[in-house]
Amino acid sequence: MDWSYVSDHWSQIMERAWQHTILAGVPLVLGLLIALPLGWLAARVRWLKPPLLGGSGLLYTIPSLALFVLMPVVLGTSIIARVNVIVAMTIYTLALLVRTVADALEAVPNAATQAATAMGYAPARRFLAVDLPLATPVIASGLRVAAVSNVSIVSVASLIGVSNLGIYLTSGYDRQYWTEIWVGLVSCILLAIVFDVIIQVVTRLLTPWQKACVA
Amino acid sequence: MINQIWTWLTDGANWSGDDGITHRLVQHLWYSGLSLLIAGVIALPLGTWIAHSGRASWLVTAANSLRAVPSLGLLFAASMLLSSKFTGDTDLPYLVPSIIVLTILAIPPLLAGAYSGVREVDPAARDAARGMGMTGGEVLRQVELPNALPLIFSGLRSATLQVIATATIAAYIGLGGLGAFLRDGIALNEYDAAAGASVLVAVLALAADLLLGVVQRLVVSPGLRTTRTRTRRNRRADATPAAAALGPTNARS
């Protein structure tokens, strides 16, 4: 392990870490935003559930490298465009979260939603004020899985030439240079942990009533 | 562009020979199947035992935290570590590290599936089974395993997707299989081959998942079908990381 490599390349590591964060994080937010209404539909409209969940399940089976390579055909972009990765990662996030959101909403206790309706909440307002907050812990657990998964998958994008922390892995392998491999591995794991912790903290802030149970 | 991909896929010349699609498809299946088999032999009994005995459940958590390690890094590290150990004109320098990594990646979902599957068998059913005079082995074979099958299958399907995807990447450390077309296509700017092989990999993953889905339907008792969503919902409601890591919700590459 060559520590001077780390200090010499610190600003580069930070830059790639930021790129990695964007490639993994933006899809996470986009995917969640799209998954919420789709998951709500799947939970709400009985006949829409199989096609929505089945469809997202199908998308999820496509291996990442294959999806990265195929993205230009769909989007008409160049193969090394970052937007390929962003869209592909959004698809994965979405595929994972639609089911989670549907499950989470269905798991909201009936008593709570019916009480809310009885008190006079309009459907949309009830969704935001009652269903969504109560479903948050489960959705958050799905989001954590998606986040960790995204960070790992984004490194694969370095194989098609998109810059991120995965470049340390490919370059380290090409040069048979262990220090770079270690930098790549450790920084990816750290980034995954950072994502995980942030989601947990935000969830904790959004669901203060859970504190009693978690502690 | 779609035409080019189609031409590549339908050109008979691309299907034959050692570098042909047929051969690499078989390779891909063989590596994936072998890794899944090894992982299954390790993880299924282990997960069942952990759930059955209630001992060493930290192993499941530990295996799950492997998800944070990028499989690309794992492949490269394993290759650098191991391939120099094999000399001579064999496949072993890239085969061994690849199979090891694929196996390692398949273990967490399989382990979690077997563990949660057995764990979540209705305690009343287990109690009744013992109470009517089943021995430990009979409880396991006749009650726990059949009831654990839905979750074991979702673990297996997760693992299969993971392995097929990572086997594609393993081409970069010299493994054959469909990934070789992607590697070479990207390197040599032969986009038709790279995209064509990507289609094949996607179809392969889809077909494998579909096939396992059919097998699951045949093997799992219909009595578990109606309750399945209910149990899963209960589990999700716990929102434990171990629970969340199940089903199709597994990290992959």
Place this chain on the structure above:
Amino acid sequence: MIRFEQVTKSFPATGGRESMVAVDELSLEAPTGQITVLVGPSGCGKTTSLRMINRMIDPTSGRILIDDQDIASVNPARLRRGIGYVIQSAGLFPHRTVVDNVATVPMLLGTGRKKARDRAREVLELVGLPGDFAERYPSQLSGGQQQRVGVARALAADPPVMLMDEPFSAVDPIVREQLQDEFLRLQDELGKTIVFVTHDIDEAIKLGDQVAVMRVGGRLAQLAEPAYLLAHPIDDFVADFVGRDRGYRALGFSEAPNLPMSNEPSVPLGTTPEEARAATSDRWLLVVDEEVPQGWVEPARIEAPIEPSMLDRGGTVARVHGPLRASLDAALSSPSRRGVLVDDDGRLVGTVRAADVVQAIERVERPEIDPAEIAPTAAPVE
């Protein structure tokens, strides 16, 4: 016969929980062919006691004998195959059809699949689940039906002994009562040796040939027949546990002697107002349909032929030689204050007045108190 001989079970301290004695020096006998109910508040060790009989739990000291054989000497799995076991949430195997659930024990005992399933179908019929129920899965059944399958599964191998742990407490009150009645009917037919655990004293009194009241800490407070228990609770704890209204509830055990009945004029449905007014001089008139009482009408108020919707249905109906409790209730609940009595087929026999029932009650003897239970000092029992 199942015999507990000074059986004690203590659980050692584990992870933050103190060690505790679940069952303390329990000695009792559950006679062959009878229902023995263990009843008590939660934590009284009733379930632990039950589970020691099929060695789901082994006692710390003391021994349990079934027909004079110490069960500690029998292989647990073999012992259990000879004992029916029914638990609260039924514990059906969700992956097996109803018939295969019921066939489980016969198949464990080595009966062939076909024969075991035939037997399972017979037993299912016995518990009131005929025909197409057999091929369903547990998740397709209601709670009450699942519980019946649980009972059928325990009966399938025709074991002489049955252990039942709160089998009816997870279903709603109406279904529970139905299941209890059917259970008693079945027991009349089969005559098993049954140990039954419940926290519900009413259930205990309804089902038990004898009732063992247990107190927290796993000690036996009183073992007696239900009527005796109601009449002579041994101490404050049992009296409290047995609860209020016990004098009234005890009437549930006294078969009515010949009550002084009067003939009651009655008219069938469809009777015209004139005919009805001619039939009685009283304010209330009983309406029957093919001799089965339907309800009361006030002839003075009706203006059309009698229809079911005109009837006052407030009155209950009692069997002629049924429990005094039912006769009294029939009289108290009837708008005419005359209690309707019917024969076993539900046909009208006559009516009885509350005062006459009370007179009969006063003539009924309470169970004689066991002299051994009379406190030697002046301390009152209650």
